[in-house]
Amino acid sequence: MLNTPIRSVQWNKDKITLLDQRLLPQKIEYLTLSSIEDIWDAIFELKVRGAPAIGIAAAFGLALSTQQSTISNFDEFRLELKKEAAYLETSRPTAVNLFWAIKRILSVVENITSVQEAKEAILAEALLIEKEDEDICRSIGEYALSLFQDEDTLLTHCNAGGIATARYGTALAPFYIAKERGITLRAFASETRPVLQGARLTAWELQQLGVDVTLITDNMVAHTIQSKGINAVIVGADRIAANGDAANKIGTYGLALIAKSLGIPFYVAAPLSTIDVDTLSGADIEIEERHPDEVRTINGHLISPADINVFNPAFDVTPAELITGIITEKGIIKGDYQKEIAILFQ
Numbered sequence: 557m558l559n560t561p562i563r564s565v566q567w568n569k570d571k572i573t574l575l576d577q578r579l580l581p582q583k584i585e586y587l588t589l590s591s592i593e594d595i596w597d598a599i600f601e602l603k604v605r606g607a608p609a610i611g612i613a614a615a616f617g618l619a620l621s622t623q624q625s626t627i628s629n630f631d632e633f634r635l636e637l638k639k640e641a642a643y644l645e646t647s648r649p650t651a652v653n654l655f656w657a658i659k660r661i662l663s664v665v666e667n668i669t670s671v672q673e674a675k676e677a678i679l680a681e682a683l684l685i686e687k688e689d690e691d692i693c694r695s696i697g698e699y700a701l702s703l704f705q706d707e708d709t710l711l712t713h714c715n716a717g718g719i720a721t722a723r724y725g726t727a728l729a730p731f732y733i734a735k736e737r738g739i740t741l742r743a744f745a746s747e748t749r750p751v752l753q754g755a756r757l758t759a760w761e762l763q764q765l766g767v768d769v770t771l772i773t774d775n776m777v778a779h780t781i782q783s784k785g786i787n788a789v790i791v792g793a794d795r796i797a798a799n800g801d802a803a804n805k806i807g808t809y810g811l812a813l814i815a816k817s818l819g820i821p822f823y824v825a826a827p828l829s830t831i832d833v834d835t836l837s838g839a840d841i842e843i844e845e846r847h848p849d850e851v852r853t854i855n856g857h858l859i860s861p862a863d864i865n866v867f868n869p870a871f872d873v874t875p876a877e878l879i880t881g882i883i884t885e886k887g888i889i890k891g892d893y894q895k896e897i898a899i900l901f902q
């Protein structure tokens with residue numbers, strides 16, 4: 557078991573230290589990033605992944621590039637900042653935390669007129685985003701745990717764990733809090749093809765935490781829920797629309813349909829920063845499509861004809877009506893999500 561939390565992205569004086577999540581679980585290796593291009597590449601290549609972690613990485617990326625800036629004129633500085641923000645926004649389209657964090661960084665310079673003051677304010681805001689996320693995820697964990705009993709068994713998909721956030725995670729946060737309080741929660745983790753965040757990250761993370769975790773393949777979910785007494789499903793999210801529709805890792809929608817048909821609760825755990833009130837419904841969420849070789853290969857080994865046609869959406873959208881509850885740092889919302897979300901954001 558690890559004694560200190562593994563952090564996926566950290567500010568390190570004038571550099572960014574980033575856990576290369578592509579190498580897990582075989583290797584725990586950190587990269588030192590020294591340019592905004594490095595950050596763009598890290599987000600695009602899933603060296604850092606998970607909605608909140610992507611937002612934190614982008615915030616640190618803007619802090620890094622502005623710390624390095626030699627522009628003395630404030631208007632030129634602000635123009636360059638906006639260009640670099642727009643550049644980072646092209647790295648991945650679905651997780652709203654990327655855009656939410658960038659918007660927060662841009663907002664801190666609105667009432668500033670000096671370059672030095674702007675540099676300091678941007679770095680302070682990026683560090684605040686990281687610190688807040690840790691506290692937020694802990695709160696999500698506490699609310700989530702209130703839904704479960706000692707000895708419950710939960711099924712989760714992809715990785716919404718500590719390395720997808722500042723710490724604790726969202727869907728995995730209740731496991732951290734349960735461990736602290738001597739409550740036993742067991743887990744089944746679906747492998748999550750094609751990038752295998754469940755097999756590589758969640759199975760490893762929960763094992764390190766000392767949780768009884770069992771790995772299954774994605775096509776075992778229905779039988780597992782039916783035969784293993786799964787009490788509930790809990791997943792993360794990348795963007796939740798104003799009506800409660802939730803985009804999450806591909807396969808989540810199917811999992812929600814199975815949970816509904818087998819009569820077990822399906823929970824989405826996410827911070828308010830993942831709820832996008834400007835996205836009216838799931839139909840308005842852009843679904844990232846990634847390189848076909850992610851499907852054609854496993855660990856770089858071809859498992860199909862090299863030139864086979866591939867459809868590789870990285871996310872799907874679960875309609876609000878399939879979601880039993882959305883667990884946030886402000887509490888658990890159920891039922892009329894449109895109304896409940898509007899109240900949360902009033």
Ligand SMILES: CSC[C@H]1O[C@H](OP(=O)(O)O)[C@H](O)[C@@H]1O
Pocket residue numbers: 605606607608713714715716717720721725726727753791792793794804805806870
């Ligand atoms: C706590 S957000 C985790 C969320 O992000 C993952 O996507 P990706 O690994 O592609 O960044 C997945 O959808 C998780 O639920």
